[in-house]
Amino acid sequence: MSLRPFRFVLSALVAASVLSGCNKQTSPATSATPSAAAGQCEPASDTVVATYKLDGAEQKVTYGELTSRIGPPMADLEKRKQDLIKRGLDGYIIEKLVQSEAKKRGLENEDALIKAEVESKVATPSDAEIQKIYDQAKAGNQLPPDVTLEQVKPEIVKMLSEQAKREHAQTLFTQLKEKADVQINLPEKRAEVAAIGPSKGPADAPITIVEFSDFQCPFCSKAIQNVDEVMKTYEGKVKLVFRHFPLSFHGDAPKAAEAAACAQDQNKFWEFHDKLFASQQNLKVDDLKKYATELGLDSARFNECLDSNKKAELVKKDMADGEKVGVTGTPAFFINGVALSGAVPASEFKTIIDAELKKKK
Structure with a gap:
């Protein structure tokens, strides 16, 4: 039917x-993740959830150790x-x-x-x-x-x-x-996401959007227009922070992320950001170096930065931080800690932002 x-x-x-x-991924990374029964409180971190013997001595597993492992x-x-x-x-x-x-x-x-x-x-x-x-x-x-x-x-x-x-x-x-003047009163769970990285907007803006993105992801490219609309609509009230999350099946994305970080060293991150998203079919190393030249960066300095892989750890740190708060795909946004996933319409940002601004009055 x-x-x-x-x-x-x-x-x-x-x-x-x-x-x-x-x-x-399209499903949770593990089937071993516990789910609480309805009405059951989450155990304290020092609660012993399992014991076992090792060389005759009893070993304990606390809930904190478990959640740290499968965080x-x-x-x-x-x-x-x-x-x-x-x-x-x-x-x-x-x-x-x-x-x-x-x-x-x-x-x-x-x-x-x-x-x-x-x-x-x-x-x-x-x-x-x-x-x-x-x-x-x-x-x-x-x-x-x-x-x-x-x-x-x-x-x-x-x-x-x-x-x-x-x-x-x-x-x-x-x-x-x-x-209908719809007002959503659903309690929001907030993630603690460090707002570190290249940014736009006032440092003291009441709204901070942390975006995890991948330069080879077509949905991330589509999201730019909606994010720009949000920044324009709430000019002076929103700070946007970009963090890297190159996905494993996008072969050129990790190096593109490193290249953007190298451009950031020369205060050209956002120009390089726009260039990469406008050129998603051409993100090989030679292309990245060509874009740096076209944007007026110091080529020798940029090439040394890119070839040395010195920004690889920065990219990995961004990815690790994203995984800790449940990021599995891109684009992923956190608006004052409230998660919003995908290339969603500007109206979905507006719903969360308006509610956040209302709380601050």
Whole structure:
């Protein structure tokens, strides 16, 4: 049995928001992570959770030792749980608002509203749009060399149409939430994330966004526009801090991260950041050195920094800090410690930021 149109659109939108990032895993890193029963308090760190004998002497394992060992996967599970709760609450509210709006307009049901405000507004992709997607896929080696445009055109059309449908649905849902003055009172769990690294915005801004990102991740590139919109909307109130999290399956990302750190030494991080994201298909070492020259960096100093691998430890430190708070994919954001994952719309940043600013009044 297929989902009704409204439920399908809502499910697709939620799925898109969950999958709007590059992830190094799709399931928890270990199945040994304990889960507390409903209502059960977490043990104190010195609670003995196991004993065993070694050479005749009793050995003890405390809860603190256990959580220290499996800290990253536990943080990941907690982050996923919070994401699921937030997505579920958002979906529930949207469903109620759409049902109410359909009733106000005298429509038969919510599906009729979706048809009028979403499906009817999705235009057939132009030949130029289709060609652009095809060319990008070919350039990124995402298609076999002998595949023609005509062979993949139906899939490209479907992909572009579904993307447009999600965008129109997101616009509708945002408008309905603003009209209904939706206020989220869900308690937020905060992660302790060090705001160290290249930054934008006032040092004493009431809002600090720490971003973990990967220069080869296409979702990180897509997120830039939304982050820029947030920085502009809340100018003077937000500080953005960039931290590195190159994923293992992005072969050029680690060296690109090191290169950006080398550029930071010459006060050119953000210029280099923008150049790398605009050139994601060309991130080999020679490309990185070429970009440094184009941006006016001291080439000899930059090349020595990059070739010596002196920034590798900095990148590893960023990744270790990210893993401690449950980062498994990019982009990952922490807004005053509140986690937000993926290339999500600016409106999702706004919801958290507005709530944070309201608390500070």
